[in-house]
Amino acid sequence: MIEAGFRSGLVTLLGRPNVGKSTLLNRLIGAKISITSRRPQTTRHRIIGIKTTASAQLVYVDTPGVHRPQGRRINRYMSRIASGSVEGVDCIVLVISAQGWRKEDEAALALAGRQSIPVVLAINKIDRIGDRRRLLPLIAESDGRMRFAEIVPVSAHTGENLDALERALLVHLPEQPPIYPAEQLTDKSERFLASELVREQVFGAYGEEIPYAAAIEVTRFKRLKGVLEVEATIWVEKEGQKAIIIGRGGERLKQVGTRARLAMQRQFGTKVRLALWVKVREDWADDARALERFGYTEEPV
Numbered sequence: 001m002i003e004a005g006f007r008s009g010l011v012t013l014l015g016r017p018n019v020g021k022s023t024l025l026n027r028l029i030g031a032k033i034s035i036t037s038r039r040p041q042t043t044r045h046r047i048i049g050i051k052t053t054a055s056a057q058l059v060y061v062d063t064p065g066v067h068r069p070q071g072r073r074i075n076r077y078m079s080r081i082a083s084g085s086v087e088g089v090d091c092i093v094l095v096i097s098a099q100g101w102r103k104e105d106e107a108a109l110a111l112a113g114r115q116s117i118p119v120v121l122a123i124n125k126i127d128r129i130g131d132r133r134r135l136l137p138l139i140a141e142s143d144g145r146m147r148f149a150e151i152v153p154v155s156a157h158t159g160e161n162l163d164a165l166e167r168a169l170l171v172h173l174p175e176q177p178p179i180y181p182a183e184q185l186t187d188k189s190e191r192f193l194a195s196e197l198v199r200e201q202v203f204g205a206y207g208e209e210i211p212y213a214a215a216i217e218v219t220r221f222k223r224l225k226g227v228l229e230v231e232a233t234i235w236v237e238k239e240g241q242k243a244i245i246i247g248r249g250g251e252r253l254k255q256v257g258t259r260a261r262l263a264m265q266r267q268f269g270t271k272v273r274l275a276l277w278v279k280v281r282e283d284w285a286d287d288a289r290a291l292e293r294f295g296y297t298e299e300p301v
């Protein structure tokens with residue numbers, strides 16, 4: 001039964017790379033939907049997280065960090081997804097860090113400001129600020145940057161003040177029935193999530209250019225009795241990168257595989273058998289056909 005006055009709508013999480021959008025999405029939904037890492041530009045897709053209560057359904061849209069697209073096709077793709085994700089939504093959450101405004105925040109601020117929809121500013125990572133009074137000048141400064149519908153300090157890490165953020169968003173949603181079934185948490189498949197869980201481990205395990213040179217292709221995803229069988233290829237751009245991923249005697253790849261398998265077991269609640277390969281496809285990040293094959297095909301709604 002849908003309550004009278006039920007509200008539902010789309011809320012885009014926008015911000016520069018690494019401010020904590022995906023961490024925020026996962027906290028708001030209470031489940032791991034979008035992968036996170038210490039490195040910028042982890043999110044490459046538009047990922048929807050759905051939260052349904054008795055009186056409302058908030059459909060959050062996680063986006064790649066807004067950054068100046070460098071020449072590569074994958075970066076242009078990510079930028080297109082981010083900028084397209086502010087269209088046709090009911091509200092935008094612009095996420096910045098409690099450490100203050102940075103030059104890199106400005107592209108996201110400008111993008112949010114160009115829309116004629118309410119923008120709520122979430123000042124994230126407040127757990128890092130010992131004395132909360134230090135937030136007051138940042139709030140005052142933010143107020144001068146744009147006419148925000150509301151400014152809400154939060155911590156995606158601890159969950160602090162997320163109820164206030166939700167309340168600030170709900171008022172901007174139209175009264176209408178839910179968009180998605182109440183039990184649905186995301187628009188992405190388990191197969192997609194499996195590829196992301198491998199990518200998350202690659203982001204965590206290797207430095208420098210390796211995470212950005214890697215794309216994951218899941219070639220088998222089969223639930224058998226009591227076990228989920230997953231096979232995936234880590235595509236890189238150069239032979240040298242392949243050697244680094246594999247490591248001496250295959251040790252590093254083995255470690256990545258173990259971690260990804262355990263993450264999948266937690267995620268899917270079943271025993272997982274995972275086989276990983278590493279292959280080279282030169283310049284895949286700039287190759288339209290390779291991007292399509294690796295799943296970079298979404299169009300913003």
Ligand SMILES: Nc1nc2c(ncn2[C@@H]2O[C@H](COP(=O)(O)OP(=O)(O)OP(=O)(O)O)[C@@H](O)[C@H]2O)c(=O)[nH]1
Nearest residue numbers: 017018019020021022023037041042043065156157
């Ligand atoms: N201390 C603290 N760290 C946080 C918080 N939110 C996110 N982080 C950390 O910030 C880093 C980036 O988080 P992500 O959620 O991947 O950031 P993102 O904005 O989605 O990044 P992109 O994919 O680059 O757009 C990770 O190391 C997170 O653990 C927070 O509230 N407090």
